[in-house]
Amino acid sequence: MKFDSIKYFFNDALKSIKRNKTLSIASVATVAATLFILGVITLTMVNVNKAVEQLGSKVEMKVFFKDEITEKQKTSLKKTLDEIEGVKEVNIETKEQALEKVKEQLNDNAGVLTAGLETKNPFPGSYTVKVNKPEVIDVIVAAVKDAEGVESIADARDIIEKVSALTNSVKVVGAVSFVVFIIVSLFLIGNTIKITVYSRKREIGIMKYVGATDWFIRWPFIIEGVMLGIIGGIISTIILSIVYNLLVSKLPSQALMGFSLIGVSYVWKVVIWEFILAGTFIGTVGSIISMRKFLKV
Known part of the structure; x- marks a missing residue:
């Protein structure tokens, strides 16, 4: 793939995002909300697992x-x-x-x-x-x-059983919430791409007429979806780190009952990469699904 083509794809994707600001913002917000929930689940599970380990060592x-x-x-x-x-x-x-x-x-x-x-x-x-x-x-x-x-x-088996039950409940509630938001995110990103496709139907027809390949037409829309997903991932990382930092700093030591929480650095070392990958996945899948259904190229 030539550099000029890559440059064209990215420029086209940026123009499309600017043209559909409202839907783009809605897509980014939904992705950010989805990944924020994923982050809350991740941090909860990591801290619960850490607490179980600490409890185990003190049992x-x-x-x-x-x-x-x-x-x-x-x-x-x-x-x-x-x-x-x-x-x-x-x-x-x-x-x-x-x-x-x-x-x-x-x-x-x-x-x-x-x-x-x-x-x-x-x-x-x-x-x-x-x-x-x-x-x-x-x-x-x-x-x-x-x-x-x-x-x-x-x-102390009763305490351990209660902690295990709490862990399982967090997993179930978190998984259901995450799946629901994933579906909503895919739907919104798909709609954003669909509207872009319809608004450029004539332009796409001309591109095909002059010999543009199917993938040459598809790539800008895929990149647009990926951009929306990654932006949502970065925004959710920033919000999660702020919220978690406030929680860690304000939570009374008595409430932790001797347990220690993981540091906020975990968000920037681990969670951010999970968010970027998840955002990329959501954006890519949302775009591809939308094009398969609505873009006849």
């Missing part, structure tokens, strides 16, 4: 002892726990330590509320087990639930 579970457990049974239980792949650390907490921890949590009320508990301590001893990933919890439960000296097991 602890308690294996409580029966009062009559022997030292031999404790040793055997610890050995079983240590041998499970994914277990980071196993620490013992005696009945006395458990009582002291409760006193610390009660602060000034400890004396009144724990009076007499030293002689009849109701708190069981336990092993605190730290794991690398939440999936290990099921393995641990299966391995020690029926072990001698084990009273009960407390774990």
